[in-house]
Amino acid sequence: MSTNTLSPVSGRLFVGGEWLSAREDFASKSPANLAEVVGTFPKATPKEVDAAVASARSAFPAWRRTSRILRAECFDRLAQLIKRDTDALAVLMARECGKNITECRAEVVEGLHMVQYVFGTGRQGIYGEVIASEIAEKDAFVRRKPWGVVAVITPWNFPFAVPLWMLGPSLLEGNTCVFKPSEDTPAIGQKLVELFAEAGFPAGTVNLVQGAGETGEALVKNPDVNVVCFTGSYEVGKRIQEISASMPERIVAAEMGGKNAVIVCEDARFDLAVNAGILSAFKTTGQRCVSASRIIVHEALMDRYAKAFAETAKRLKFGDPLDAKNFAGPLIHENAAKKVLDYNALAKKEGAKVLVEGSEIQPVAGAKGCFLSPFVYQMDGKGARVLREEVFGPHVALVPFKTDEDAVRIYNDTEYGLSLAVITESYRRMRFFREECEYGMGYVNLPCIGAEVHLPFGGVKKSGNGHPSAAGLIEAVTHKTAWTVNHGTDIKMAQGLTTALEGGPA
Ligand code: NAD
Helix, strand or coil: CCCCCCCCEECCCEECCEECCCCCCEEEEECCEEEEEEEEECCCCHHHHHHHHHHHHHHHHHHHHCCHHHHHHHHHHHHHHHHHHHHHHHHHHHHHHCCCHHHHHHHHHHHHHHHHHHHHHCCCHHHEEEEECCCCCEEEEEEEEECCEEEEECCCCCCCHHHHHHHHHHHHCCCEEEEECCCCCHHHHHHHHHHHHHCCCCCCCEEECCCCHHHHHHHHHCCCCCEEEEECCHHHHHHHHHHHCCCCCCEEEEECCCCEEEEECCCCCHHHHHHHHHHHHHHHHHCCCCCEEEEEEECCCHHHHHHHHHHHHHHCCECCCCCCCCCECCCCCHHHHHHHHHHHHHHHHCCCEEEECCCEECCCCCCCCCEECCEEEECCCCCCHHHCCCCCCCEEEEEEECCHHHHHHHHHCCCEECEEEEECCCHHHHHHHHHHCCCCEEEECCCCCCCCCCCEECCEECCECCCCEEHHHHHHHEEEEEEEEECCCCCCCHHHCCCCCCCCCC
């Protein structure tokens, strides 16, 4: 299929269960073919953002009073709709964000899994606990309650699954939401909200506002938002936390960037190690938060590894996202491509030995897109900026190490701490890295990419503030309450506290 076959999406905001009339404030263009307009969208004004928050607020009491199981059942209907539309969603996503159709399909399936997980969780016990009291006649309950209104602000690179990681647990627990997708993927954001509406979620439980940072900031500044669930860059996450610092009662769950790595030990299975490195570096054109821009390789293996890695990188096909035979697609926009080229230049300045030169390419006949070929280089791990900062593109350093302690030092020498892979046959080494490296997600004999919704997804340092997404998000979107019930006929207090109303014998 060519990238140019579908008519543009006419974008609208969704507030209080109503689709507002369409406006054409900004266009979403396909990064594989900048001439292709995927859709035109309204930029929500601050007044519209406030209206969306107000509508979420007014829908909250009835939604939180709805049985948790009935709330979960709305997700069963949503799952059926996602199954019905999987192919169309994947095509729209491929056109809008440039990821290869095979990856887009996998992402829709990941979103579906989140929805299925939420549906199943409705009948499970993580809602609360019953625990003993010091007084035999008392039962003590720990019950989770929703906070209220949750703002969901998401990045372009997982425009379907990441919103569901946040909307799913938030809504299941009885919160209502205002969703702001990335300005680079408004069409897939709108499509997702259309499915929520079709699945019968009550008016006001899910609201949609569109726009860039300004719209996101208007949402964050609204004091009636109880929780902000944010996934995106560190810089924006920091800004959101700075604004929210004036509202100490607010929860901010921020999942941010990464500077991830694969550590290849000298006992590694060689082919597995090369494949793990290639997939980690170049899947999604290096634009995953967990993409590796460092492969830390034992010096005894380095020459052989560098040769095989460079040869494989040169063979990868970057091209039309709708052609499943391609390995990956373009960068998200021209600025993103320019940023990667700037980092390629910086690497050379910082002493890189270039193994594969990265440059602009135009693989789609008759179309101008934001494509780059992979850039691969070798460099010692001595604190160069390119070894410490997130690049977010097909740019990877092979860094040699001598001892396992060296590898840990190189891995940790960045302000991020998101994902790590270790390629080894030794359980002792695997454990050493597991204990000494700073990360949120670790993988052994695997690439450092990939997620499953029943696991927490998050990082440490500049990668995350301790509220992982997907299954982990329940902690951020609920607060725990203690509820103690006395089954006795008189009052007995813990700690031997006296209940006498008048003075008695000492
Ligand atoms: P981004 O930070 O530029 O934008 C993310 C979202 O924040 C967008 O919706 C954007 O409009 C909004 N935004 C921008 N300025 C804002 C402001 N001042 N106030 C409120 N909202 C604002 O990120 P991106 O380019 O869309 O995505 C790439 C980044 O996301 C990378 O750094 C990547 O590592 C990170 N990411 C992290 C994870 C994770 O789980 N840790 C997952 C995916 C992506």
